[in-house]
Amino acid sequence: MRGIPEMNRIAGSEAEVAVFDLRRRYVPLLSTLAAILLALLPIVAATPLLPDFGFLVILTWRLLRPEIWTPRMALGLGLVADLVGGQPIGQSMLLWTAAFLVLDLIDTRLGFRDYMMDWLVASGLILVHTLGGWYIGLLMGADVAFSILWPQIVLTILAYPIAARIVLTLDRWRLMR
Amino acid sequence: MPPPPHRRTGFSRKAQFGLFIGYVVAIAGMVVAVLLLAIAIVDPRGFAAIKGAALDATAPVSAGGRSVTGFFGGIGSAIGDYFRAGSQNAELRSELEATRRELMQSRIAVAENARLRALLGLAREAQDEIAIARVVGSSYDSPRRLATLSAGSADGVRIGQPVRSADGLIGRVLETGRWASRILLVSDGASSVPVRSLRNNVPALAVGRGDGTIELRTLEVGENPFRRGDILVTSGVGGIFPSNVPAAEVVRIEGDTAIARPVADPAQAELAIVQPAYQPAATGELEDAPRSVVAPPVVGPPLPPSAATPQPLQRNPDYQPALQDPQPGTFARPPAAAPVPAPGQVQPQRPTQAGTPQ
Numbered sequence: 444m445r446g447i448p449e450m451n452r453i454a455g456s457e458a459e460v461a462v463f464d465l466r467r468r469y470v471p472l473l474s475t476l477a478a479i480l481l482a483l484l485p486i487v488a489a490t491p492l493l494p495d496f497g498f499l500v501i502l503t504w505r506l507l508r509p510e511i512w513t514p515r516m517a518l519g520l521g522l523v524a525d526l527v528g529g530q531p532i533g534q535s536m537l538l539w540t541a542a543f544l545v546l547d548l549i550d551t552r553l554g555f556r557d558y559m560m561d562w563l564v565a566s567g568l569i570l571v572h573t574l575g576g577w578y579i580g581l582l583m584g585a586d587v588a589f590s591i592l593w594p595q596i597v598l599t600i601l602a603y604p605i606a607a608r609i610v611l612t613l614d615r616w617r618l619m620r
Numbered sequence: 621m622p623p624p625p626h627r628r629t630g631f632s633r634k635a636q637f638g639l640f641i642g643y644v645v646a647i648a649g650m651v652v653a654v655l656l657l658a659i660a661i662v663d664p665r666g667f668a669a670i671k672g673a674a675l676d677a678t679a680p681v682s683a684g685g686r687s688v689t690g691f692f693g694g695i696g697s698a699i700g701d702y703f704r705a706g707s708q709n710a711e712l713r714s715e716l717e718a719t720r721r722e723l724m725q726s727r728i729a730v731a732e733n734a735r736l737r738a739l740l741g742l743a744r745e746a747q748d749e750i751a752i753a754r755v756v757g758s759s760y761d762s763p764r765r766l767a768t769l770s771a772g773s774a775d776g777v778r779i780g781q782p783v784r785s786a787d788g789l790i791g792r793v794l795e796t797g798r799w800a801s802r803i804l805l806v807s808d809g810a811s812s813v814p815v816r817s818l819r820n821n822v823p824a825l826a827v828g829r830g831d832g833t834i835e836l837r838t839l840e841v842g843e844n845p846f847r848r849g850d851i852l853v854t855s856g857v858g859g860i861f862p863s864n865v866p867a868a869e870v871v872r873i874e875g876d877t878a879i880a881r882p883v884a885d886p887a888q889a890e891l892a893i894v895q896p897a898y899q900p901a902a903t904g905e906l907e908d909a910p911r912s913v914v915a916p917p918v919v920g921p922p923l924p925p926s927a928a929t930p931q932p933l934q935r936n937p938d939y940q941p942a943l944q945d946p947q948p949g950t951f952a953r954p955p956a957a958a959p960v961p962a963p964g965q966v967q968p969q970r971p972t973q974a975g976t977p978q
Contacts, residue, residue: 483678485686487767487887488760489807489832495761514646521653526674529759529766529795529802532667533656540650544643580763582661585809587763587830595761 679800682757788866788883859899
């Protein structure tokens with residue numbers, strides 16, 4: 444950008460228009476992919492504690508901007524998450540798409556949601572998502588008590604406001620000219 | 621926020637159709653995902669190539685980050701040592717660590733001596749190592765306890781091989797890529813390791829609980845044979861894990877079971893050693909393994925139907941996929957409870973399958 448950023452609200456050239464357009468289109472996708480890739484953090488943990496960042500961020504985008512993605516977007520991103528995270532292929536595909544469909548249902552039933560409502564819906568979906576992952580693990584033979592997952596669930600729910608802040612900032616930057 | 625405008629398509633046929641197709645695609649995708657999951661459950665090695673490639677692509681990222689965190693962690697601990705007049709402290713600590721290992725090894729040696737005098741010449745040791753690699757990451761956001769190792773099939777790592785560190789057992793190889801592999805840690809819920817107590821030689825099955833601890837299941841009824849502080853070593857039963865590798869230490873007793881903690885912490889372990897399977901026939905990889913070595917099946921989930929039987933199983937009809945995750949509700953049975961399969965029957969029917977109504 445040339446000159447004072449606040450003054451330069453209108454694209455000056457075709458190239459700038461193209462850059463704005465790319466940014467507007469791909470920031471949600473790229474930020475979600477970045478969150479999925481956080482699973483590669485070199486942390487060797489003894490107990491599940493940290494949130495599933497990919498799900499948290501895709502959920503936040505979906506709650507904040509319901510219009511940008513159809514449910515099938517969750518399919519592709521879920522496949523990436525499965526390949527990166529080492530879950531059985533299909534787990535995130537199934538759970539994320541189901542979450543998107545549930546959110547579509549909620550959107551048609553509910554006339555209005557505010558921030559607290561978003562948080563409540565996100566909390567429920569985080570709980571169900573963790574439960575689903577646990578059950579698929581059980582089917583795969585990992586016979587663990589569900590109670591060991593509560594710290595992670597609570598932390599993920601508490602991390603939602605932070606994720607919402609980050610996504611809001613990204614969204615504002617995305618739409619800024 | 622009001623309902624999103626694009627869900628209200630109005631009278632436009634095209635928009636209505638597009639929305640409808642979107643939902644059809646999403647639901648079809650979910651059905652495909654369920655099928656993929658079913659395949660993964662029936663045949664855990666089904667997508668080995670795809671998952672191995674993904675592992676190869678992502679492991680270097682973790683490995684690079686691991687060295688960075690290791691570097692910064694090193695700085696932190698070095699400064700800490702300085703402030704605690706620490707060169708001496710660090711020296712003493714490493715000495716203590718070494719002594720502790722030596723003590724454990726000598727305890728093992730004493731117990732081993734006593735046993736060897738009893739059964740002379742029956743042991744079949746496989747002590748050499750296949751690869752030495754770093755543990756570069758782990759699944760920190762799921763109930764599974766899987767770690768990534770920076771060595772793969774190019775280094776000779778194969779599915780099922782045991783992995784240990786200098787301290788003790790870490791786990792076994794679950795998936796391999798070309799340059800990286802994924803390990804099932806001993807604390808994972810799907811991992812069960814045959815162990816025995818050093819103090820009184822009581823055999824038990826060490827089953828992970830998913831939260832970094834291990835539950836010790838013993839076949840004995842009555843008084844709990846374990847005490848706090850007992851050290852458990854692998855017993856070598858089953859042929860996967862070599863015998864006498866320190867595996868766990870009992871931290872508390874809960875009624876009939878004992879809760880133990882793995883001796884080797886993969887987060888602390890600098891290097892992990894991949895070893896060959898204790899008795900190669902156990903992983904079903906060597907076609908020419910002598911038939912006499914193959915023990916009668918002790919542990920194993922129901923076999924999949926013959927159409928979905930993976931390749932290595934067909935080569936060795938006696939092979940039971942002890943490496944694959946057991947189905948829920950079916951656990952390791954003592955050999956007495958398992959019916960002996962009829963001779964000449966290639967696909968033995970298991971009691972769980974035989975019990976279901978046709």
